[in-house]
Amino acid sequence: MAKLTVEDLPLEGKKVLMRVDFNVPIKDGVVGDDNRIVAALPTIKYVIDHGGRAILFSHLGRIKKEEDKPGLSLRPVAERLSNLLNKPVTFVPVTEGKQLEDAIDNMKNGDVLLVQNTRYEDVKDGEYVKRESGNDPELGKYWASLGDVFVNDAFGTAHRKHASNVGIATNMPGKAAAGYLMEKEIKFLGDAVDNPERPFVAILGGAKVSDKIGVIDNLLEKADKIIIGGGMAYTFYAAKGIKVGNSLVEKDKIDVAKQILDKAGDKLVLPIDNVVADKFNNDANTKVVEGDIDDGWMALDIGPKSVEEFENVLKDAKTVVWNGPMGVFEMPNFAKGTLEIGKFLGTLSDATTIVGGGDSTAAVKELGVADKLTHISTGGGASLTYLEGKELPGIAAISEK
Numbered sequence: 451m452a453k454l455t456v457e458d459l460p461l462e463g464k465k466v467l468m469r470v471d472f473n474v475p476i477k478d479g480v481v482g483d484d485n486r487i488v489a490a491l492p493t494i495k496y497v498i499d500h501g502g503r504a505i506l507f508s509h510l511g512r513i514k515k516e517e518d519k520p521g522l523s524l525r526p527v528a529e530r531l532s533n534l535l536n537k538p539v540t541f542v543p544v545t546e547g548k549q550l551e552d553a554i555d556n557m558k559n560g561d562v563l564l565v566q567n568t569r570y571e572d573v574k575d576g577e578y579v580k581r582e583s584g585n586d587p588e589l590g591k592y593w594a595s596l597g598d599v600f601v602n603d604a605f606g607t608a609h610r611k612h613a614s615n616v617g618i619a620t621n622m623p624g625k626a627a628a629g630y631l632m633e634k635e636i637k638f639l640g641d642a643v644d645n646p647e648r649p650f651v652a653i654l655g656g657a658k659v660s661d662k663i664g665v666i667d668n669l670l671e672k673a674d675k676i677i678i679g680g681g682m683a684y685t686f687y688a689a690k691g692i693k694v695g696n697s698l699v700e701k702d703k704i705d706v707a708k709q710i711l712d713k714a715g716d717k718l719v720l721p722i723d724n725v726v727a728d729k730f731n732n733d734a735n736t737k738v739v740e741g742d743i744d745d746g747w748m749a750l751d752i753g754p755k756s757v758e759e760f761e762n763v764l765k766d767a768k769t770v771v772w773n774g775p776m777g778v779f780e781m782p783n784f785a786k787g788t789l790e791i792g793k794f795l796g797t798l799s800d801a802t803t804i805v806g807g808g809d810s811t812a813a814v815k816e817l818g819v820a821d822k823l824t825h826i827s828t829g830g831g832a833s834l835t836y837l838e839g840k841e842l843p844g845i846a847a848i849s850e851k
């Protein structure tokens with residue numbers, strides 16, 4: 451990269467603003483899989499070991515209304531980070547104002563501070579104003595004014611053009627650098643996918659349908675096959691006129707799905723059968739059905755025939771990129787599809803296998819298959835966007851050397 455890196459910046463005694471991606475699963479106030487926190491440690495340690503004062507920014511989840519805020523506080527993340535660094539981390543429960551400014555003024559060299567979830571700025575006085583997610587110019591300018599230099603290590607957020615990554619960077623020209631995780635991810639993905647060994651198969655699943663469905667269109671040019679599973683599949687079912695019951699479908703994306711199906715021919719592989727449930731609960735009644743899903747039932751995992759079909763497509767692959775679980779893997783009764791596909795990828799010893807995304811990474815780790823894969827990326831949407839050959843705004847905004 452001809453971009454500035456953390457090693458190019460003056461750090462001793464400096465207020466070092468850092469964007470990290472601490473968008474991790476949290477249950478009952480406790481961090482689950484902490485892969486993304488662990489992945490940011492080398493850069494944080496480098497900064498504090500060189501006398502910098504590390505002021506960390508991250509988003510967590512998505513905030514659209516005031517009530518979303520309490521469950522999406524970064525406080526549990528500050529606790530986990532403190533344990534991992536084995537030193538205190540000051541958590542500031544606000545994203546702007548005197549409390550934050552005073553806390554920064556009180557920092558000493560080598561201290562670490564975590565600012566509240568940047569997406570708290572998306573809702574003000576009950577209004578969904580998207581100051582962070584809409585890259586409000588005043589917000590980026592304000593945050594930039596709090597520090598001397600900026601380090602962006604949030605690869606998982608690099609496909610977003612938000613105030614806390616792009617906004618801060620553009621207000622710190624010549625002083626915005628990439629962290630080690632950012633460098634590592636780009637190097638790995640670049641080597642693996644700029645000239646992928648073929649067959650090259652992409653697997654897409656998960657729940658961020660409207661975010662990621664557009665990616666498929668561009669991926670059709672690059673991949674030899676695209677497997678669609680998980681919550682992503684049922685918008686395609688709807689586009690094909692297959693009944694979906696109460697499954698996850700994004701109605702305003704059905705037309706896009708139709709266009710993709712027309713263009714894709716046999717490149718696109720959809721589930722043949724699904725595990726359907728009568729409620730969104732691990733204790734639901736379940737059955738396996740092929741094709742149409744009746745009203746009152748929702749597909750929460752792919753079925754055994756789908757697994758077989760997907761494995762058949764994957765068996766000769768030389769490069770596999772996977773983002774998005776094949777089902778609601780958090781519930782044990784709907785984890786089998788994700789587990790089977792993960793296990794199978796682990797057997798492809800000749801292939802480069804890359805898994806990206808917060809939930810996908812959590813899934814392969816929880817299911818014990820992570821160490822059999824070539825690379826676990828901290829970014830799902832980010833690695834897909836990179837794969838499409840598109841510029842990542844978070845990286846573009848980093849200063850050139």
Ligand SMILES: Nc1ncnc2c1ncn2[C@@H]1O[C@H](COP(=O)(O)OP(=O)(O)O)[C@@H](O)[C@H]1O
Nearest residue numbers: 656657658680681750777778807808809810830
């Ligand atoms: N059939 C489905 N119906 C509803 N949600 C699903 C389904 N399959 C997967 N999901 C959900 O998708 C989520 C992960 O999606 P996503 O955020 O796109 O993945 P990642 O974080 O790896 O990029 C998980 O919480 C999972 O439960």
Ligand SMILES: O=C(OP(=O)(O)O)[C@H](O)COP(=O)(O)O
Nearest residue numbers: 473606607807808829830831832
């Ligand atoms: O988890 C993330 O994306 P991913 O699930 O695609 O890896 C990033 O933190 C970005 O989050 P966002 O998709 O809410 O902007």
